[in-house]
Amino acid sequence: MSPPVVEVRDLRTHLVTRWGTVKAVDGVSFAVDEAETLGLVGESGSGKSMTCLSLVRLVPRPAARILGGQVLLDGEDLLTKTEREMQKVRGRRIAMILQDPMSSLNPVFSIGMQMREPVSAYHGLRGRALAARAAALLAAVRIPAPAERLRAFPHQLSGGMRQRVVGAMAIAAPPRLLIADEPTTSLDLTIQAQYLALLKELQRQHRFALIFVTHNLGIVAKMCDRVAVMYAGRIVEMGPVRRIFTRPTHPYSRALLESIPRLGARVERLIAIEGQPPDLARLPGACAFAPRCPHVMDRCRAEAPPERTVEAGHVTRCWLETPSS
Amino acid sequence: MLRFIGARLLQSLIALAIISVVVFVLARTTGDPLYLILPMSATPEDFANARQYLGLDRPYVEQYLSFVGRAVTGDFGMSLRARRPVSELIRERLPNSLKLAAFAMGISLAMAFPLGVMAAVKKGTGIDRAAQVISVLGQSLPTFWVAILLVEFVAGRLQWLPAGGIEGFSSYVLPGFTLGWFVVAGLMRLLRSGMLEVLDSECVKLARVKGVVERRVIWLHALKNALIPVVTFAGIYFAILVTTAIVVETVFAWPGLGRLAYEGISSRDFPVIQAVVLTTAAIVAVVNLCVDCLYAFIDPRIRYAR
Amino acid sequence: MPAEPGALALPDVVASAVPAARGRRLPVFSLGIIGLFMLVAILAPLLSPADPFEQSLRNRFKPPAWEEGGSWKFPLGTDRLGRDMLSRIIWGSRVSLAAGVLTVLLASAFGASVGLAAGYYGGRVDAALMRITDATMSFPVILLALILAVTVGPSFTNVVVAIAVILWARYARVIRGQVLTLMQLDFVAQARIVGAGAWRIITRHLLPNTLNTLVVLVTLQIGYVIIVEASLSFLGAGIPPPTPAWGSMIAEGREFVTSAWWVSLFPGLAILLVVLAFNLLGDWLRDTFDPKLRQL
Numbered sequence: 058m059s060p061p062v063v064e065v066r067d068l069r070t071h072l073v074t075r076w077g078t079v080k081a082v083d084g085v086s087f088a089v090d091e092a093e094t095l096g097l098v099g100e101s102g103s104g105k106s107m108t109c110l111s112l113v114r115l116v117p118r119p120a121a122r123i124l125g126g127q128v129l130l131d132g133e134d135l136l137t138k139t140e141r142e143m144q145k146v147r148g149r150r151i152a153m154i155l156q157d158p159m160s161s162l163n164p165v166f167s168i169g170m171q172m173r174e175p176v177s178a179y180h181g182l183r184g185r186a187l188a189a190r191a192a193a194l195l196a197a198v199r200i201p202a203p204a205e206r207l208r209a210f211p212h213q214l215s216g217g218m219r220q221r222v223v224g225a226m227a228i229a230a231p232p233r234l235l236i237a238d239e240p241t242t243s244l245d246l247t248i249q250a251q252y253l254a255l256l257k258e259l260q261r262q263h264r265f266a267l268i269f270v271t272h273n274l275g276i277v278a279k280m281c282d283r284v285a286v287m288y289a290g291r292i293v294e295m296g297p298v299r300r301i302f303t304r305p306t307h308p309y310s311r312a313l314l315e316s317i318p319r320l321g322a323r324v325e326r327l328i329a330i331e332g333q334p335p336d337l338a339r340l341p342g343a344c345a346f347a348p349r350c351p352h353v354m355d356r357c358r359a360e361a362p363p364e365r366t367v368e369a370g371h372v373t374r375c376w377l378e379t380p381s382s
Numbered sequence: 383m384l385r386f387i388g389a390r391l392l393q394s395l396i397a398l399a400i401i402s403v404v405v406f407v408l409a410r411t412t413g414d415p416l417y418l419i420l421p422m423s424a425t426p427e428d429f430a431n432a433r434q435y436l437g438l439d440r441p442y443v444e445q446y447l448s449f450v451g452r453a454v455t456g457d458f459g460m461s462l463r464a465r466r467p468v469s470e471l472i473r474e475r476l477p478n479s480l481k482l483a484a485f486a487m488g489i490s491l492a493m494a495f496p497l498g499v500m501a502a503v504k505k506g507t508g509i510d511r512a513a514q515v516i517s518v519l520g521q522s523l524p525t526f527w528v529a530i531l532l533v534e535f536v537a538g539r540l541q542w543l544p545a546g547g548i549e550g551f552s553s554y555v556l557p558g559f560t561l562g563w564f565v566v567a568g569l570m571r572l573l574r575s576g577m578l579e580v581l582d583s584e585c586v587k588l589a590r591v592k593g594v595v596e597r598r599v600i601w602l603h604a605l606k607n608a609l610i611p612v613v614t615f616a617g618i619y620f621a622i623l624v625t626t627a628i629v630v631e632t633v634f635a636w637p638g639l640g641r642l643a644y645e646g647i648s649s650r651d652f653p654v655i656q657a658v659v660l661t662t663a664a665i666v667a668v669v670n671l672c673v674d675c676l677y678a679f680i681d682p683r684i685r686y687a688r
Numbered sequence: 689m690p691a692e693p694g695a696l697a698l699p700d701v702v703a704s705a706v707p708a709a710r711g712r713r714l715p716v717f718s719l720g721i722i723g724l725f726m727l728v729a730i731l732a733p734l735l736s737p738a739d740p741f742e743q744s745l746r747n748r749f750k751p752p753a754w755e756e757g758g759s760w761k762f763p764l765g766t767d768r769l770g771r772d773m774l775s776r777i778i779w780g781s782r783v784s785l786a787a788g789v790l791t792v793l794l795a796s797a798f799g800a801s802v803g804l805a806a807g808y809y810g811g812r813v814d815a816a817l818m819r820i821t822d823a824t825m826s827f828p829v830i831l832l833a834l835i836l837a838v839t840v841g842p843s844f845t846n847v848v849v850a851i852a853v854i855l856w857a858r859y860a861r862v863i864r865g866q867v868l869t870l871m872q873l874d875f876v877a878q879a880r881i882v883g884a885g886a887w888r889i890i891t892r893h894l895l896p897n898t899l900n901t902l903v904v905l906v907t908l909q910i911g912y913v914i915i916v917e918a919s920l921s922f923l924g925a926g927i928p929p930p931t932p933a934w935g936s937m938i939a940e941g942r943e944f945v946t947s948a949w950w951v952s953l954f955p956g957l958a959i960l961l962v963v964l965a966f967n968l969l970g971d972w973l974r975d976t977f978d979p980k981l982r983q984l
Contacts, residue, residue, distance in 0.1 A: 148593030625828035
C-alpha cells in the first residue's frame, strides 16, 4: 500500500481575537491517499477552513499562528519549511479552490494573465507555448472557446465559468493534493452538479488527493470516499462515508444526519441540534459538544475524550461505547 | 470607450460654461475698475470715454457673449492694468505654474507610493507608525506657515536653497515640497488603507495559494486593485495643487498663475481675473478627464460597462 | 401615525452609534485639545491676560518669557505693535473656530440636502444637480474668496460664505453616493409600498443612515476650513485687521522671521494643534462608524 499523499498529525492553530484566544484547529489528524477524496464537514466556525489554510501555511497573520503538529506531504513536513520553499509548494504540489470565484479572481487582470502566470512559473513556458497550454487547461475544464476566453475579464464570465477557471488554475501543475473549500456553495444548483462531476473526472485523470470542505452532507455522499466531521476545532468522527452515514457513533454526527429532512416523510417538526454553537474562545477542557449532547455523562464534562478506533479506518471522539441507535 | 470620453468632455464643457458665467458676474460686481486705472484728475468725460473704449458701457449680456466668443479663440482681451493682451500674460505665467505643480505632484507620488505600500505591508511596525504620523501632520500643517519657516531656515539661515524666483532646478525644491507635502499625506493614507483592504481579500489569498512570490503579490496583484481610489484622488489633489498654488507662489515669489491672479484681483483687472479663473478651471477639467480615462484603463469593469 | 419598518428617529440613531463606540479607546488628545480651544475661544475675554488690541510701541518685539529680554507679562512675546501675542492668539481662536464650525455647518446642511435630493429623485434631477456640483467643485476656493474680499471688502461673513459656497459640493457628492447605495436596499422600497412620501423617506430613512458619514466628513473638514481661513487672512483677504486672526498674524510676522520668530511661530503652532486635533478626531470617528469612508 503506497503511503498517503498527505498526512496531518496533531495540527494546532490558534487565533488571537478581541475576545480571547480561539483554538481554531485543536489537534487535528488525518491522512488522504492518492485519488482519494476526504470530506471535511462541520458548522461555520468548526475549523474546516482554518485547517486547510494551515496545510498551505496561509493562516491570516499576525492574528493566527500554527502552533504545532506535522503536515507531511509525500513524507516531507511542510511546517518545517521556509517561506520561500513553501512558495514552491503552493500551487505546484498543493492547489486550492476557494469558495467565491468572483472575489478570488483578480478583477483587474484578464483570465489569460491569471492563467499564464502560474503556468509559466510551474513549467517555464513562454510565448506561444504558454498561451497554448493555458488554453488547453481551460479546455480541460470544459470552457468553450478557450483561446478567446483568455482575453476576457472575470466580470464578463458567469459564476460557473469563473469557478472552472479557478479549477483550471488548480490543475495547472498538476498538484498532488487539491483542497476545495466549499467550491460549489456560491454556484447555482444546476451548475453545482456539473462542477462536481468535473472535479471527479479531473481527479480520475490526475490522481490527486482531494480534500473537500463542505457543510452539505448530500455533496459528501456523492463526492467523498471518507469523511471527517469537525466540531470546535477537533475531528469528532472520521471514517468511510457509507459507514458514517449508516452507523454514526458520535452524537454530533448522528444529529447532523438526523437533521436532514427527508423528502416524502411526513415530519411534525424539523429536528435541529439543541443549543448554540460553542464560544470558541472559551472552550471547556472537556468534550466541546457536552453542552448540547443528548447522551452527555458526567465524564464528558470532566475529561476530553481521546480518539478511539471503532473499526479499521473509523475513529471517534466520544466516551460512549455503543450509543443507542 | 470613446463614448465615455465624449460624455466626460461634454460634462467638463458644461462645468466650464457655468464657471465662466459666475466669474463674469463676480468680476463685474467688483466695482468700477476705472477708479484704479484713470488718474485722479480724470473728468467724467474721461470716464465715459474710457468706458466706451473698453466696452464697459454695453449691456452685460452682450459683454458676456463677446467675452465667450473671444475666449474660445484664446483672446481674453487686454489687461486693464498692464495694457498687454491677457493671453500673453497667461502664456508667460502658466508654464511656470504647471511646471511647479508637476514637480510637486511628481515628488509626492514618488514619496507616497513606497511609503503607503510599505506602511500597509508592514502594518503595525515602525514604518507604519511613521507613515501615519507624516500623513496626519501633512494634512494639518498650514502650507504658508511651513513655507515661511522653510524660507527662513533652509534658504535664509542655511542657505542651501534659494528663497524665491525661478533660477534653475534648486528653486523648485522648496516650493515644490511645500505644495506637495499635503498631497503626500493624503495619497499615502489612501494607498495604505487601500492596500490593507486588498491584502486581506480573497483574490490575494488565491494568488498566494497559487504560489505567486510575495513581492509580486504586493506590487502587482494587490497594488493594481488599490490604485483605483488613489488615481481618483490624485486628480483631485492635482486640482488642489493648482488652486492653492496661489499662496505658495506668493511666499516664494514664483512667477506663475497664482501670483497673476493675486495681482489681477488687487487691481480689479477683470479680463485677467476672468482669464485666470477660466484657465484654472480648464486645467482642472482636463486633469479630471485624464484621471477618468486612466481610471477606465486600470479597471476593466469600467471599461467594458455599457 | 405608526412608523413604517425601518424608519429611524434621532434617538435611535444616537443609540445605535453608542455600541459602535463602546470598547474603543476615546481619542483623549483630540477631544482635549478641541475642548481646550473651544473653552479658550468662548472665555477669551476672561482668559486673555491683556487687551489684544492694545498697542505699546515701547514693548515692541518683546521675546517670549523664557528668552532673554522677555517677561511673564507677555508670556509669548509681543508683535510689531507691542501687542501681547498670547492674548491675540487666544482671541484669534474665536475667529478660526467660529469660521470653521459655521462654514462647515452651512456647507454640510446645504450639501447634504442636495445630495439627498439628487440620490433620491435620480434621473434628470440627479444629472442636473450633479452638473452644478461638479462645476462648483472645480472652482478654486481661494480665488473666489479673494475676489469677494476685493469686491465686497474683507470680512468674516465673506470668508464663511466664500468657502461654504464651494465646500457644499463635496458633501453633495458623498451623500449622493451613499444615498444611491441605500436606495438599492429593500427598506426604501418597503417604505414606499407602505405609502410613505418622499419627505418622510428622506428624513426618516435616508438621512439617519447618512448621519454617520456626515459626522465624519464634518469633523474632517473643519480643519481644512480653518487652514483655508488662515490662508486667506495671510493673503489679506480674510478677517481684516486689527481683529486678531492667526493667518494675518503669521503674515505680519513674515518679514521678521529671523529676528522676531515668535510672531509667526506661535499662531502657526496654534493652527497646527487645532487642525491636528480635528483631523485625529475625524479619523477616530471614521474608524468607529464607517471604516469604508477611508477616502475622506
